[in-house]
Amino acid sequence: MQTDAKDSRGWRRLFGVLGPSTNTSVQPDYDDMRPAGVTNHYSRIVVPDAQAISDETFLAGTQQIADNTIEAVKSVMTCKPHYLVMGMSAITFYGGAEGAAKFRHQIHEVAGVDLSTGSESLAAAIAAYGGVKRVAFVSPYYPVANAQVRNFLSDYGYETVRDIPLRCPSWTSIAKVDTPTLRQALHQLDGDDVDAILQVGTNLSMVRLAAAAEMWLGKPVIAINTATYWHALRANGIQDKVYGFGRLLEEF
Known part of the structure; x- marks a missing residue:
């Protein structure tokens, strides 16, 4: 058997996906x-269905996700993926741009x-x-986590007008x-003072609604699952245009 043969389904790239x-x-x-030619291999970060009733319990729940991520990374690496795609977002915003980079480096150290x-x-x-200079966003989070998202965006020079x-x-x-x-949240967030609307929280699926909203709002509406998968494709040199999920995957 050829040792340099390509995976029969993932002949372009194998993606290891980490999600709670x-x-x-x-x-x-x-x-x-x-x-075509890209396959996703999901590894579950084992966590209980945390009951979030306050800022404190929400933070504790997300910290448990962070604590259990490494084991999920080790598990998915046994199928030898070429690249990892994170399927959780809250903890990747914590600590601003510096905290995000630190988290990515920690995972890279384990995965290689x-x-x-x-x-x-x-x-x-x-x-x-x-x-884009001014943004607004919706999340499934509690206010304490939204503050972390605002802080992260400010580190990149984006002002959060509403969230x-x-x-x-x-x-x-x-x-x-x-x-x-x-849809109601999008209307509440929109305004002439906002250049783009964002959605964070990976279990809050908004990939198709965001694509539709771009057409009737006339501005970027970016769902985090779309952004993360787009980034993974482009980082791996895959320039395919994927339709039905908004301008990001169709134009950039």
Whole structure:
């Protein structure tokens, strides 16, 4: 058997995807955006379905995700992926740009391959559109985590004009936020003082709604799952245009 033969399905790239075990949105979202020859191999970060009833309990729950990430990395590396794609976002914003870089370096040290994180991918996506200075965003988080997102964005030179923390009461409840709720949030966030609208929180699937909203709002609307998968593709030299998920994957 040829040792240099390519994977029969992932003949372009094998992506190892890291997501909390409670997350039911990342895997189907990433698979929907997957071009031919790229395969996604999901590794679950084992966490209980944390009940978030305050800033303190939300932070504690996300810290548990961070603590358990390394074991999930070690697990997925057994299939020898070329690259890692993070499927959780909250902890990648903590500590601003410096904290995001530190988190990425920690994962790289264990995996030995490069990776795309939610926070840094989002920053790269905003820059790809160009001309964005003021943003607004929605999250499933509690206010304490939204503050971390604002801090991260400010490190990249983006001013947050408005933000909405949906305060979802558990990790699994995030995936149950419906389209009317998100559509209302988009209307609340929009305004002439906002250049782009963002969505963070990977279990809050907004990849298709964001694409539709770009057409009727006439400005960038960036879902974090779209941004992270786009970043992973482009970082690996895969320039395929993937349609139905907004301008990011179609134009940049």
